[in-house]
Amino acid sequence: xxxxxxxxxxxxxxxxxxxxxxxxxxxxxxxxxxxxxxxxxxxxxxxxxxxxxxxxxxxxxxxxxxxxxxxxxxxxxxxxxxxxxxxxxxxxxxxxxxxxxxxxxxxxxxxxxxxxxxxxxxxxxxxxxxxxxxxxxxxxxxxxxxxxxxxxxxxxxxxxxxxxxxxxxxxxxxxxxxxxxxxxxxxxxxxxxxxxxxxxxxxxxxxxxxxxxxxxxxxxxxxxxxxxxxxxxxxxxxxxxxxxxxxxxxxxxxxxxxxxxxxxxxxxxxxxxxxxxxxxxxxxxxxxxxxxxxxxxxxxxxxxxxxxxxxxxxxxxxxxxxxxxxxxxxxxxxxxxxxxxxxxxx
Amino acid sequence: xxxxxxxxxxxxxxxxxxxxxxxxxxxxxxxxxxxxxxxxxxxxxxxxxxxxxxxxxxxxxxxxxxxxxxxxxxxxxxxxxxxxxxxxxxxxxxxxxxxxxxxxxxxxxxxxxxxxxxxxxxxxxxxxxxxxxxxxxxxxxxxxxxxxxxxxxxxxxxxxxxxxxxxxxxxxxxxxxxxxxxxxxxxxxxxxxxxxxxxxxxxxxxxxxxxxxxxxxxxxxxxxxxxxxxxxxxxxxxxxxxxxxxxxxxxxxxxxxxxxxxxxxxxxxxxxxxxxxxxxxxxxxxxxxxxxxxxxxxxxxxxxxxxxxxxxxxxxxxxxxxxxxxxxxxxxxxxxxxxxxxxxxx
Numbered sequence: 001x002x003x004x005x006x007x008x009x010x011x012x013x014x015x016x017x018x019x020x021x022x023x024x025x026x027x028x029x030x031x032x033x034x035x036x037x038x039x040x041x042x043x044x045x046x047x048x049x050x051x052x053x054x055x056x057x058x059x060x061x062x063x064x065x066x067x068x069x070x071x072x073x074x075x076x077x078x079x080x081x082x083x084x085x086x087x088x089x090x091x092x093x094x095x096x097x098x099x100x101x102x103x104x105x106x107x108x109x110x111x112x113x114x115x116x117x118x119x120x121x122x123x124x125x126x127x128x129x130x131x132x133x134x135x136x137x138x139x140x141x142x143x144x145x146x147x148x149x150x151x152x153x154x155x156x157x158x159x160x161x162x163x164x165x166x167x168x169x170x171x172x173x174x175x176x177x178x179x180x181x182x183x184x185x186x187x188x189x190x191x192x193x194x195x196x197x198x199x200x201x202x203x204x205x206x207x208x209x210x211x212x213x214x215x216x217x218x219x220x221x222x223x224x225x226x227x228x229x230x231x232x233x234x235x236x237x238x239x240x241x242x243x244x245x246x247x248x249x250x251x252x253x254x255x256x257x258x259x260x261x262x263x264x265x266x267x268x269x270x271x272x273x274x275x276x277x278x279x280x281x282x283x284x285x286x287x288x289x290x291x292x293x294x295x296x297x298x299x300x301x302x303x304x305x306x307x308x309x310x311x312x313x314x315x316x317x318x319x320x321x322x323x324x325x326x327x328x329x330x331x332x333x334x335x336x337x338x339x340x341x342x343x344x345x346x
Numbered sequence: 347x348x349x350x351x352x353x354x355x356x357x358x359x360x361x362x363x364x365x366x367x368x369x370x371x372x373x374x375x376x377x378x379x380x381x382x383x384x385x386x387x388x389x390x391x392x393x394x395x396x397x398x399x400x401x402x403x404x405x406x407x408x409x410x411x412x413x414x415x416x417x418x419x420x421x422x423x424x425x426x427x428x429x430x431x432x433x434x435x436x437x438x439x440x441x442x443x444x445x446x447x448x449x450x451x452x453x454x455x456x457x458x459x460x461x462x463x464x465x466x467x468x469x470x471x472x473x474x475x476x477x478x479x480x481x482x483x484x485x486x487x488x489x490x491x492x493x494x495x496x497x498x499x500x501x502x503x504x505x506x507x508x509x510x511x512x513x514x515x516x517x518x519x520x521x522x523x524x525x526x527x528x529x530x531x532x533x534x535x536x537x538x539x540x541x542x543x544x545x546x547x548x549x550x551x552x553x554x555x556x557x558x559x560x561x562x563x564x565x566x567x568x569x570x571x572x573x574x575x576x577x578x579x580x581x582x583x584x585x586x587x588x589x590x591x592x593x594x595x596x597x598x599x600x601x602x603x604x605x606x607x608x609x610x611x612x613x614x615x616x617x618x619x620x621x622x623x624x625x626x627x628x629x630x631x632x633x634x635x636x637x638x639x640x641x642x643x644x645x646x647x648x649x650x651x652x653x654x655x656x657x658x659x660x661x662x663x664x665x666x667x668x669x670x671x672x673x674x675x676x677x678x679x680x681x682x683x684x685x686x687x688x689x690x691x692x
Contacts, residue, residue, distance in 0.1 A: 002425055002445030006518065012691035013519050014653035015425050015445060077363050079348055079661060079671050091351075092549040093542075094570050099348030123373075150666035158662050159370060167662070173350065173359050196439075203438040207659075224440050277666055306663075316504050316513070317424060320623055321521035323423050 005225035009190070009196060014227035015317070015325045026326065027229055027311040032155045033272060034162040040076075041107045041163035043067075046334045050074045053104060054133060056126050069123070070130045071107040075167070078103035086143050086172055086287065100143055102170035108128055112163045115271075116153065117262035124255035125248075127166075131278065132244050134168055137282030139244075144170040145294060146178055146282050154273025154309035166276075174282060174294050181279065182297040189300040199303035201235050209331040212338055213260055217253035220261045222334040227324025229312060230269060230333045232261060234305040241301040243280035258305070264337045265309060273310040279303060347396040353497035353535070353571035355542060357526045360573040361663070361671045373657040373674065375577055377619060378501045380508040382583060386422075387453045389413075396420045400449060400479060402472050411457065415469070416476045421513070424449035432633065433491050446489055448516035452476055458509045461617075462499065463608035471594075477654035478590050480514055485590075485629030490516040491640060492524055492628050500619025502656035512622075520628060520640050527625065528643040535646040542647035545579050549628055555677040558684055559606055563599035564629075566607045568680040573670025575658060576679045578607060580651040587647040589626035604651070610683045611655060619656040625649060 002017045023296045025109050040048045043066035055066035074082070088097040090144025108127045109119065119127070131149055138147045151166035152159040174182070188196035204210050204221050212232065213220040220234050234257055240246060246254070267270060281298035284291070311328075348363045386394045387413035396419050403414035420428070426447025434443040454473045465473070476493055484493045494682065497512040498505040520528070534542035548554050550567050558578065559566040566580050580603055586592060592600070611618060627644035630637070655672075664670045 001427060001430075004426075004443040004445055006441035008439050017425060017445075051409055062388055079363060079663065080350075081347060084347075091570065092553075093354050094549075095352035097350040099350055099363075148667050150662060152662045158659055169663055169667070170670065171667065172655075173669075175669045176358055177666075177668040200439055203440075207438075224437065275662065275665055313504055316496060316498045316621065317425065317494075317515055319491075319621055320523075320524040321494050321515070321517065323517065323519075323521045 007225035007227070008224065009181055009184055009223075010177070010202060011184050012217060012225075012227065012259075013323055014225050015323060016225070016329055017325065017327045018329045019257075028272070029156060029311065029313065034155060039112055039161060039163050041071075041161060041165060042112050043110050046071075049075060049286045054130065054137075056130060066110075068107075068110065070109070070126050070132060072130060073105050073107070075103040075105055077222060080169070080171070098171055100172050101125070101146075102138055102141075102144070103170070104134060104168045106134065106166045106168065108164040108166060114164055115262070115266070116151075116164055117259055117266055119255075119259065121252060121255045121259070125251050128251045128254060128305070131166070131168075132246070136244050138168065138170045140285055141170065142285045142287050142289070143172050144283065145174050145286075146171045148175065148178070149278040151276040152273075153276065154175065154271070154310065156273035157275050171206055178279075178282065179305075182282070182294065182301060185300045185302065186297045195302050197235060198239050198306065201237065210334045212264065212334050213257060215253060215257055215260075217250060218257040220257055222330040222337070223288050224330055226330045226333075227318075227326050228308050229326055229328035230265070230272075230309045230337070231326075231330075232265075232307040232337075234258065234261065234307070235302070236304065239302055241281040241299050241303060243278060254305075261307070261337075264339075265307070269309055269311070275310070277308075279306060279307040291321040351570065353573070353591045354547060355527055355530055355569075356523070357530050358570050358571075359669055360677055361669060362571075363671065363673045364675045368588060370670050374616060375502060375616070375657065375659065385458055385481060385507060385509050387417075387451075387511060388458050389456050392417075396422060400476065400483075402476060408641050411455075414453075414456065416455070416472050418476060418480060419453070421451055426515070426517070444520060446518055448484055448487075448490070448493075448514070450480060450514045451482075452512045452514065454478065454510040454512060460510055461608070461612070462497075462510055463603065463605055463612055465601075467598060467601045467605070470604065471597050474597045474600060477512070477514075478592070479530065481626070482590050484514065484516045486631055487516065488631045488633050488635070489518050491632075492517045494521065494524070495624040497622040499622065500617070500621075500656065501618035503621050505619070510529040517649060524625075524628065525640075528628070528640065531646045531648065533644045536538035541585050541646065541648050543581060543650065544585050547583065558610065558680050559603060561597060561599060561603055561606075564603040566603055568683070570676055572676045572679075573610060573664075573672050574654050575672055576611070576618075576655045576682075576683070577672075577675035577676075578611075578653040580604065580607065580653070581648070581661040582627065582650065585648055587627040587645050589624060589649040592649075600651075605655070607683075610685075611653070612684055615655055615657070621656065623652040623654075623655045625652060 046064040050253045054072040056070040080099045147170045185196045210221045280303040283302040392410040400418040401414040402416040426445045493516045531542045556567045626649040627647040
């Protein structure tokens, strides 16, 4: 019997198939091999990318040369352009804004083949620092309402270039997924003066069934109402709405838990493709120099990381209705990632 | 320069890439050939499916035998089960309901290889009638809040069985895509006492750039703020919230416009995979025998059909943020489907 579960953070019902006995093989999709071709992200090819915006490299080394540890460049084919003022206009019942935004690539390591799970902790911290610097820089641009960071890993996630990299997109609007979480956190806090994510974390820790890893700083868990097989959240125990404000110690702990969780996924799901998202509060800077509706919601938020492995193909029901169908019960996925054999357990 | 456009029906911003000169080839994905194997939907295999729920067949012919024109069966692997009472419960901050629902298959024609665009008008009307009968039957079940009809055509849409068929899923909840449209139609009507979809249709007819086909009963158009390449809406000019109430003449006109539009898509996009959705108001029957919030919204709605061709792969931005990126400007897609060569036009 399947179950329908409500996620109060995202504000969606998800269908969870609780049928037992499906084999993991049914969820693993064949992954096309990456095409072996020229990699613009490798050492020596710096002149083949747009000029770098930021880099972690030895002092006095010139930009756009080898020797960097992390390198940030504009996306060569950005969907939004960095130039121009916002020019929002009505168009009858519709609206339009010119496509102003930023679309950047964070090249996370010189090593073309390095899996994020195999980064040394300090290498990963250098990436996390770079994420913070770019978010901090982009949020000063008052044209941008939201800055979203994501990472497509593997061919099924649409990563055309296998070299480790993440992407940052700055938007002149609050995107729907962020809007829903901000609203739901605000609703909860305004009624209870408690953070929704803190409360959800407390419940998951009490129930235990969804917990994959807990090091005292971060909890990795498969949420009770997750809409995708093996969906994971990495939630900091300390309440903080803004990833940019996270300090050195916590970043190091985050690097460790990320390595741990990615290694578990790789082991359990045979090097799956996945998507990783940073969820953090929107910037406080606004176009008219004063707080607005969205900035007022920021402090009720709680930043976290989300990982979506790309596994079983959809049924078409999610596209038709917006209701995800999760063919692996979250508690089973968590047990599997903890290394337990769920078939033996019950 | 790209543009960001607001869709007041779905309540989303979409990024529209207005760069000209991309060739169609860039949007056509390779389609895997369907696996040739046993087809449970063909004549003679009726005993290999669950017993039929409904069929269009000569009188006095026994069920589950050949000779039918349209046949409805339960999905063999339903994600929701038809048996059992609803048993909604809280689970801390989460909620759960047992997975009660219906998941049916409408086998639309005995001919395994018949493309929907090649159905004779009366064959298509028989399918549309069957849709109406099944919606009408399922909506009497007071456990169901929404009945959604969709059609996955071709391998990229996830249609495992190529034999023409559509699917109906009845849910004990209002799914998010329906909720958003109901809210937006209600908001518009409560302020203006005009239907949002009627108003949007009027604007599209005035602008003309998005119109693909107009026969006086139905308008096929690529909406100004559509989030996918070649996304189409088939909107009835006559205001009606409920597809089940549509009469014979209008169904025949719908069959004609559907054939016309599907033939245009096949011609323009080389037999693309696509998803087709019926959008109609939710049922009025409720669990406690009285109107509820959702039933009160139904009359402000306006039914229509939506078609999403499965073309270019996503950029990952939509998954990360919920903001779709449409790489073909809707006005260019409409011109192309009208048979104009947009490169020549401007």
